[in-house]
Amino acid sequence: MCALLTAESLLGPFSSGEIPVCDPARIDDVESKHGRLRALIAEQGVDGILLRRSENLAWFTSGGGLVRPGSGETTASILVTPEARVVLTQNCDSARIFDKELHGLGFQLKERPWQEDRNALVQDIARGRKIGSDLPCDRQVDLSSALDSCRRVLGALETERYRVLAREVAHAVEATARTLNVGATESEIAGELAHRLLMRRIQPVRLEIQGDGRGHRYRQWPHGLEAVCRWTSLYAVGERQGLHAAVARTVCFGNADPELARVYPAAAMVAATAIFFSHEGQTLGGVFDRMRRIYEKSGHPDEWREAPQGGLSGYRILEETARPDAALALRPGMALSWHPSVGCARLAESVLVTPEGTEWVTPSEFWPTIEVQVKGVTLAIPGLLCREPTTG
Numbered sequence: 001m002c003a004l005l006t007a008e009s010l011l012g013p014f015s016s017g018e019i020p021v022c023d024p025a026r027i028d029d030v031e032s033k034h035g036r037l038r039a040l041i042a043e044q045g046v047d048g049i050l051l052r053r054s055e056n057l058a059w060f061t062s063g064g065g066l067v068r069p070g071s072g073e074t075t076a077s078i079l080v081t082p083e084a085r086v087v088l089t090q091n092c093d094s095a096r097i098f099d100k101e102l103h104g105l106g107f108q109l110k111e112r113p114w115q116e117d118r119n120a121l122v123q124d125i126a127r128g129r130k131i132g133s134d135l136p137c138d139r140q141v142d143l144s145s146a147l148d149s150c151r152r153v154l155g156a157l158e159t160e161r162y163r164v165l166a167r168e169v170a171h172a173v174e175a176t177a178r179t180l181n182v183g184a185t186e187s188e189i190a191g192e193l194a195h196r197l198l199m200r201r202i203q204p205v206r207l208e209i210q211g212d213g214r215g216h217r218y219r220q221w222p223h224g225l226e227a228v229c230r231w232t233s234l235y236a237v238g239e240r241q242g243l244h245a246a247v248a249r250t251v252c253f254g255n256a257d258p259e260l261a262r263v264y265p266a267a268a269m270v271a272a273t274a275i276f277f278s279h280e281g282q283t284l285g286g287v288f289d290r291m292r293r294i295y296e297k298s299g300h301p302d303e304w305r306e307a308p309q310g311g312l313s314g315y316r317i318l319e320e321t322a323r324p325d326a327a328l329a330l331r332p333g334m335a336l337s338w339h340p341s342v343g344c345a346r347l348a349e350s351v352l353v354t355p356e357g358t359e360w361v362t363p364s365e366f367w368p369t370i371e372v373q374v375k376g377v378t379l380a381i382p383g384l385l386c387r388e389p390t391t392g
């Protein structure tokens with residue numbers, strides 16, 4: 001006698017935990033964004049808007065994961081019309097997208113077999129229509145700038161997500177710094193940091209481990225096979241639900257290197273200035289100019305020229321880079337990341353612009369600080385952690 005083979009006999013009874021639960025906050029967030037795109041469609045006189053860039057897909061889906069981890073490759077496009085939001089994808093990705101990423105959010109599906117070019121589906125659905133797009137194309141209206149403006153101010157749900165993300169990235173960086181061993185290579189340290197981030201479902205987008213002063217010559221040095229013997233800075237940009245937060249900390253084995261100890265307070269002062277002035281009423285260029293004046297006053301007038309200083313963050317690592325001529329006005333709901341450096345000293349902090357002022361979302365957790373005064377306000381900026389060397 002043959003036993004009846006069923007899914008339940010193979011996998012056991014289904015659990016209620018396997019049934020995706022609709023998130024009312026996400027539903028409201030997607031509906032709100034669809035309303036904004038309806039207005040843009042009417043304003044531009046187009047039939048719909050095609051979203052293809054990863055940052056716009058994450059924004060419109062309220063954090064849906066439509067990017068293949070580790071590759072940057074998007075797994076779908078979305079056509080938004082006044083009446084509908086349609087996911088354009090391949091059969092190998094559609095089940096995961098709708099079960100895990102977009103469940104209950106009111107999206108429709110158009111799919112093709114994986115062996116067919118996904119661009120052909122996009123072209124077919126756009127044929128005979130006037131379509132706006134976030135990627136320049138001869139046959140479509142370029143709406144990338146308008147979509148950038150929509151995306152750059154975070155709503156209440158996104159703001160809370162950013163707070164939690166920034167706090168967890170800071171925790172991962174500090175925990176890694178407190179436990180790393182003398183003689184570990186920069187790449188080994190990066191691996192440990194990536195592990196801590198991934199355990200929290202945070203994608204490590206950028207990791208830079210600058211050991212023993214290598215950051216002086218290479219301001220954006222990623223990480224190599226060199227062993228860390230005296231001290232190192234750890235810089236991480238983590239992404240979750242499309243949002244990006246940045247943090248850096250520096251740890252020394254034994255006493256701080258004399259040159260590092262000499263220049264670090266200047267970098268801390270620049271960081272404090274950037275944090276303090278990240279509020280409504282400022283422009284991105286205005287904050288940059290205040291940072292530049294602190295570089296000059298501290299005796300390091302050209303250090304800002306060595307690397308970008310940060311800028312507007314959110315659904316991209318940098319939505320807009322802070323430059324002297326950056327006219328973008330700061331508004332509540334904007335996220336910013338700042339990463340000044342002086343010689344071998346580096347800091348990185350993330351902040352939110354709120355109606356009440358600046359909200360610093362990556363303050364130190366069980367970490368030594370330097371008290372810096374800006375306009376009479378004292379900020380506890382992360383300092384140098386000096387700990388006893390240990391070996392693995």
